[in-house]
Amino acid sequence: MHTASYFVSKEGGKVHCTLCPHACVVVHGGYGKCRVRKNEDGVMLAESWGAVSGYHMDPIEKKPLYHYYPGSQILSVGSYGCNFRCPWCQNAGISQCGAETGMMRRELLPDEIVHTAASSDSMGVAYTYNEPTVWFEFMMDIARPVKERGMKNVVVTNGFINPAPLDEMLEVSDAFNVDLKSFDDEVYREYAKARLEPVLNTLKTIVAAGKHLEVTFLVVPGVNDDLERFEEMIKWLKAEAGKKVVLHVNRYYPSWKMHAAPTPVKLMRRMKSIAGAHLPHVYLGNVPGEA
Numbered sequence: 001m002h003t004a005s006y007f008v009s010k011e012g013g014k015v016h017c018t019l020c021p022h023a024c025v026v027v028h029g030g031y032g033k034c035r036v037r038k039n040e041d042g043v044m045l046a047e048s049w050g051a052v053s054g055y056h057m058d059p060i061e062k063k064p065l066y067h068y069y070p071g072s073q074i075l076s077v078g079s080y081g082c083n084f085r086c087p088w089c090q091n092a093g094i095s096q097c098g099a100e101t102g103m104m105r106r107e108l109l110p111d112e113i114v115h116t117a118a119s120s121d122s123m124g125v126a127y128t129y130n131e132p133t134v135w136f137e138f139m140m141d142i143a144r145p146v147k148e149r150g151m152k153n154v155v156v157t158n159g160f161i162n163p164a165p166l167d168e169m170l171e172v173s174d175a176f177n178v179d180l181k182s183f184d185d186e187v188y189r190e191y192a193k194a195r196l197e198p199v200l201n202t203l204k205t206i207v208a209a210g211k212h213l214e215v216t217f218l219v220v221p222g223v224n225d226d227l228e229r230f231e232e233m234i235k236w237l238k239a240e241a242g243k244k245v246v247l248h249v250n251r252y253y254p255s256w257k258m259h260a261a262p263t264p265v266k267l268m269r270r271m272k273s274i275a276g277a278h279l280p281h282v283y284l285g286n287v288p289g290e291a
Contacts, residue, residue, distance in 0.1 A: 001040070001045045001046075001047065001049070002045065002046045002049035002050075002137055002138075003043060003044070003045060003046070004017075004019070004037055004044040004045055004046040004136075004137060005019070005046075005136060005137055005140075005165065006018045006019040006136070006162070006164065006165055007019075007037075007043075007044035009042045009043065010025065010042075012027075013027070013028045013039070013041065013042045014026060014027055014028075014039065014042070015039045015042060015043065015044045017032050017037055017044060018162060018164070019037070019133070019134070019136060019161065019162060019165055020034070020083050020133065020134075020160050020161050020162055020198075021160060021161075021162060021194075021195060021198040022083055022160075022194070024037075026038070026039040026044070027039060028040070028041060028042070031047075031098065032083075033083050033193070034081045034082060034083045034131070034134035035080070035081045035082075035096075035097060035098040036048040036079070036080055036081035036098050036134055036135060037081075037134065046135065046136070046137040046138065047098065048079045048080050048081055048098070048134070048135045048138065049135065049137055049138045049141075050107050050108060050109060050138060051079050051080055051105055051106075051107065051135075052077060052078065052079060052105070052106050052107070052108045053078045053079055053080055053094040053105065053129060053130065054076065054077065054078035054094070054128075054129040055075075055076070055077055055078075055106070055108065055113075056075075056076050057073050057074070057075055057076070057120065057122060058073065058074060058075075058076045058126070059071075059072075059073060059074075060072045060073070060074050060123065060126075060154070062076075063076075063126055063128060063154060063156050063177050063214075064177060064214065064216065064248050064283075064285065065154065065175060065177055065212070065214050065246075066214065066246055066248075066281075066283060067212070067214065067246050067281065068154070068175045068212045068214070069123055069152070072123045073120075073121055073122055073123065074122050074123050074124055074125065074126045074152075074154060075113070075116060075117040075120065075122040075124070075125050075126070076125075076126040076128050076129065077108075077113055077125060077126070077127060077128070077129075077142070078091075078094060078127075078128055078129025078130050078132075079094075079129075079130055079132075079134075079135040079138060080094050080095070080097060080098060080105075080130055080135075081095065081097070081098060081130060081131065081134045081135065082095035082096065082130055082131040082134060082158075083131060083133070083134055083158070083160055083194065084131065084158050084160065084181075084192040084193065084194055085191070085192060085193040086181065086191055086192050087191060087256060087257035087258045088218070088220055088252060088254075088255050088256060088257075088258035089255060089256045090255050090256075091129055091130055092255070092256040092257075094129060094130045095129075095130040095131060096256070110138070110141040110142045110145065111145075113125065113142050114142060114145045114146055114149070117146060117151060118149055118151065122151070123151060123152050124146055124151035124152030124153055124154065124174070125142055125143070125146050125151070125152075125153055125154070126153075126154040126155075126156060127139045127142075127143075127153070127154070127155050127156065127157075128154075128156035131157060131158055131160075132155055132156065132157055133155075133157055133158075133160070133161045133165070133169075136165055136169070139155075139169075140168070140169070140172070143169075143172040143173065144172055146172070147172040152174040152175065153172055153173045153174050153175075154173075154174065154175045154176070154177075155169065155173050155175070155176050155177075156176075156177045156179075157176065157177075157178055157179070157202075158178070158179050158181070158192075158194075158199065159178040159179070159180070159198070159199040159202035159203060160194050160195075160198055160199055160202070161198070161202060162198075163201070163205070166202060166205055167205075170205070170206070170209045170211060173211060174211060174212065175211060175212035175213070175214075176206050176211055176212070176213050176214070177213075177214045177215070177216055177248075178199070178202065178203055178206070178213065178214075178215050178216070179215075179216045179217075179218070180199065180203070180215050180216065180217050180233070181199075181217075181218070181224065182196070182223070182224040182229075182233075183196070183224075183229050183230070183232055183233035183236065184196070184224065184226075184229055185197070187223060187224055191223060200236075200240075203215070203237075203240065203241060204240050204241075207240065207241050207242065207245075213241060213245055213246075214245070214246040214247070214248065215237065215241070215245060215246070215247050215248065216247075216248040216250055216285075217230075217233070217247065217248065217249050217250065218250045218251075218252050219249060219250065219251060219252055219263045219267065219268060219271060220252045220258070220260070220263070221252065221260050221261065221263055221264070221267075222260060225263070225267060225271075227270070227271070227274060230271055230274060230275075231274050231278075234247075234274065234275045234278045234279060235278060237278075237279065238278045238279060243278070243279055243280065244280070244281065245279060245281070246281040246283075247275055247279055247281065247282045247283070248283050248284075248285050249268060249271050249272055249275060249282065249283070249284055249285065250284075250285035250286050251263045251265070251268055251284070251285065251286035251287050252286075253286065265287055268284055268287055269284070272284050
């Protein structure tokens with residue numbers, strides 16, 4: 001077990017986790033909302049350190065990053081856990097469980113992952129599949145030597161992280177894809193069990209740091225498909241992230257606890273048109289036949 005970063009021991013054997021805005025206070029033997037950070041005798045442990053659920057060479061476009069070294073391959077690594085509870089999660093088998101209960105588990109050391117990336121045609125390492133910020137320590141133990149070898153670190157995240165660990169992550173990260181769930185805080189609270197403002201702050205911080213940013217927006221019918229609110233989000237992105245920000249508008253399909261019909265293609269095309277009036281780089285995802 002590895003001791004976690006970003007926690008404060010409290011009276012009564014409790015720990016206060018300061019990694020993400022949930023600010024979980026965890027009793028002995030308990031876990032934070034991410035299900036992988038555990039209190040053992042007043043010390044927060046990073047239980048998913050070294051626990052790998054996914055380990056593949058992928059096209060960079062699959063992250064999705066369309067404007068960052070297109071045509072390249074990148075070694076993609078995932079673990080377990082997430083600090084969101086989105087009922088439409090496509091990777092619930094790894095994100096909505098802990099490292100001890102997760103399927104497809106294998107143990108890997110950071111040196112093994114770095115060696116594989118360096119000895120292949122990979123441009124670096126992508127931290128993806130589940131929420132990488134909840135296995136922050138393992139990610140950083142990989143990312144630092146990757147950076148030292150002159151390769152790239154790519155983070156695919158929900159953006160729900162506190163400023164201090166985000167700043168530490170930005171020191172070694174090169175590109176981000178942030179999954180923006182909605183531009184409505186109530187949607188975040190009801191469906192993700194989180195909040196919007198910290199995610200918006202993460203987006204602004206990534207831009208201010210000069211890192212490459214692409215944003216993914218999954219259109220879930222009846223949840224975040226209001227066109228006026230969507231256009232508000234597009235205008236915010238243009239103002240805060242710049243008009244060159246790349247936007248992926250993705251089609252929802254039923255998964256995990258969400259059984260609504262897939263997003264209508266007509267709506268997807270309408271949203272692309274709205275976004276395209278403000279941003280030059282807008283792509284539809286999960287829509288067969290689209291360019």
